Amino acid sequence: MTAELIDGKAYAETVRARVRDRVAALHADTGLTPGLAVVLVGQDPASEVYVRSKGRQAVDAGMKSFEHRLPADTAEAELLDLIARLNDDPHVHGILVQLPLPPHLDARAVINAISPTKDVDGFHISNVGMVGTGQDAIVPCTPLGCMIMLRQYHDDFRGKTALVIGHSNIVGKPMARLLLNADCTVMIAHKSSTNIPELARLADIIVVAAGVPGLVRAEWIKPGATVIDVGINRIQRAGKPALVGDVDFDNVRKVAGAITPVPGGVGPMTIACLLVNTLSAFCHQHDLPDLPLLLDEQDPS
Structure with missing residues (x-):
């Protein structure tokens, strides 16, 4: 048995295309364009890459992109002042720090x-609480991307048992809440x-977001299970740098029914879902119909 490969790049392109089409249609109808503001403090190399990618993909989707780069020693009051100005800016519909x-x-x-209405990361306490209680809210991008992909392999989550490994506020906790809201029986495991x-x-x-290379092994896997690997770990392999996930991919693939690769799995979906959240925020702020795409049971193709 060899697991089906869940191609995050292909799913992400489908999602981006739907966002692009919706943005174009809304602009044609209203003359308005969604705007995403990304704030980067300091010069962390990985963050620099992510910010460039987010800005580029926003523009490719027909959105406006606003980048604000601040020095590493920026005072908190200065950063909060910038956020306040972005909250009040009618051209900015999504803010990401x-x-x-x-x-x-x-x-x-x-x-x-x-502002919770512009919190396209879904990290504001109001959005966290609303997701946790099953209300309509902005969902963190990575768990949202995981749910989109899982929907293609599970038409009905009721009666399914899910394990989330990792309990961070960014992935593990919201992922567990989304699965629970979908009527899964949910277990959460972590370092303790x-x-x-x-x-x-x-x-x-199984959704793994522990930050431990190769943590999940083949003998752990229920035959036919769906495995979503959120981990991105930089290691040395045969003397060369490599990106690997939290799952022993080559061996787990022999047991699982479907599995995401690293890279090329969850990562592309995370940025695609940032665009979805920006579009959703824009629609809500202007009382426009949102893109029906994500946490329903429709195939996004």
């Missing part, structure tokens, strides 16, 4: 300063869990 922030800045205070292999063998769906 690239994480991680320099250590002297309070990330929670910064995130919660963003002592029985992860036993839990994994019960799961029809």
